[in-house]
Amino acid sequence: MTGTPAQWTQLLEGLEQEGATTSLIRQRKEGHFEFLRIHPMEGVAQRQPPEQQLRLLGNSPFAWDVLLTGPTGVGKSRAAKGLHASWAKNLARPGALKRINCAGIPADLLEAELFGHQKGSFTGAIADRDGLFRSADRGTVFLDEVGELPLALQAKLLTAIEPQNEKGRWVRRIRPVGGEDEFVADVRLVLGTHRNLWEEASAGRFRVDLLGRISTHVVALPSLTQVRHRILGAYLDRLEQMEQHVAHQAGGPVSFVLHREALDAIQDFALSAESQWTWNYRDVEQSAERLALLAWSHRRGKAKRVGIGMDIVTKEIHFLQERWNSMPGNGEREKGSWTDLEEAMRAGGLDSLSELERWETRWLLQARRATRNQADAWRWIQERNLLPFHGGREKGNPTDSFKKRWDRYAEYWKEALNPTPRQALPSSIKED
Numbered sequence: 001m002t003g004t005p006a007q008w009t010q011l012l013e014g015l016e017q018e019g020a021t022t023s024l025i026r027q028r029k030e031g032h033f034e035f036l037r038i039h040p041m042e043g044v045a046q047r048q049p050p051e052q053q054l055r056l057l058g059n060s061p062f063a064w065d066v067l068l069t070g071p072t073g074v075g076k077s078r079a080a081k082g083l084h085a086s087w088a089k090n091l092a093r094p095g096a097l098k099r100i101n102c103a104g105i106p107a108d109l110l111e112a113e114l115f116g117h118q119k120g121s122f123t124g125a126i127a128d129r130d131g132l133f134r135s136a137d138r139g140t141v142f143l144d145e146v147g148e149l150p151l152a153l154q155a156k157l158l159t160a161i162e163p164q165n166e167k168g169r170w171v172r173r174i175r176p177v178g179g180e181d182e183f184v185a186d187v188r189l190v191l192g193t194h195r196n197l198w199e200e201a202s203a204g205r206f207r208v209d210l211l212g213r214i215s216t217h218v219v220a221l222p223s224l225t226q227v228r229h230r231i232l233g234a235y236l237d238r239l240e241q242m243e244q245h246v247a248h249q250a251g252g253p254v255s256f257v258l259h260r261e262a263l264d265a266i267q268d269f270a271l272s273a274e275s276q277w278t279w280n281y282r283d284v285e286q287s288a289e290r291l292a293l294l295a296w297s298h299r300r301g302k303a304k305r306v307g308i309g310m311d312i313v314t315k316e317i318h319f320l321q322e323r324w325n326s327m328p329g330n331g332e333r334e335k336g337s338w339t340d341l342e343e344a345m346r347a348g349g350l351d352s353l354s355e356l357e358r359w360e361t362r363w364l365l366q367a368r369r370a371t372r373n374q375a376d377a378w379r380w381i382q383e384r385n386l387l388p389f390h391g392g393r394e395k396g397n398p399t400d401s402f403k404k405r406w407d408r409y410a411e412y413w414k415e416a417l418n419p420t421p422r423q424a425l426p427s428s429i430k431e432d
Contacts, residue, residue, distance in 0.1 A: 058086025070221035073280030095139020121178020147195035238288035
């Protein structure tokens, strides 16, 4: 490779921006250099988008443990299946994927499910059992909702999940319930949780040492409101799955077709801040199934092309809006904030503000009503290009950006709702 020192400096900076760094560059002769090593920077995976992180980890011979975080319905199970498939293909790991929901099994049975048990170790143990770790040898174990594990079992998991190098092979040592001997299991571990394990550890509900072991590779999957551009694609994917599901009943291929105006309506609704997507992809999948059901009920004869029109989509949008608005606590979010500000405006508590400031508070209220949290409210304002309100597009945390504006008016609405009591006059002074 040739080039001037300035060109080499530019190349190295570009590599660092892409998450890689170089070391031991050797000059073979003037103007000719050689890389002896190019390697990823420490923590590079955490700085990539989630999809890129998963691709990197799916090709890595060193990703023994991967922690998937994110709210319910963001696709942690799908990501775990994708990692397992990548490891099976790229690293020749033919073992099975074994999944267990840590919140769905009683604590006294969960240990036996994971590590197996010896015959007679407890009532009902009529035979030896391998458990998930041993049965998934050369495969993957997916511990979903790992944040729900009881502390006692977290302690027992510490040793089991620690990979150990034995003759060039990285394995985990497992001791079954009621057994004395340890067994080796060559498994990769994927863990999922909707909880913030760092907050859980600070509160004493999750072991810090266990968190340290499982947090080498953390992939934070975004909520659907953060990646709204994917919603329409998720609809189309689910409709395609429904086509395959009904094909055998229809005696051949069937296609669900969204009419042009219906497609635009779903896209507009998906991108609007009023769509909450409380359960993320589960909301989309269920919605697509309802669209397919209604369209199928209107199918004429044995038609292979089933249209989904604007009438069906309109009903579905109204259903989703009503469903989200009826969620427990939906009307009580941030009590004492935007509802109080609205009441203060009606009470005349903002009369001392300028006309521009009163206009800003109205946009604050409208944005807050249309969204679920302050970050979404700020994005709602930005999407509508309300430049006089926020003074241009700001960088940084959207929650902080909204909160700064909100706090500006706090003293006004608090004073309007809770006026300072009038001090009593001294007894020696009579009021006219």
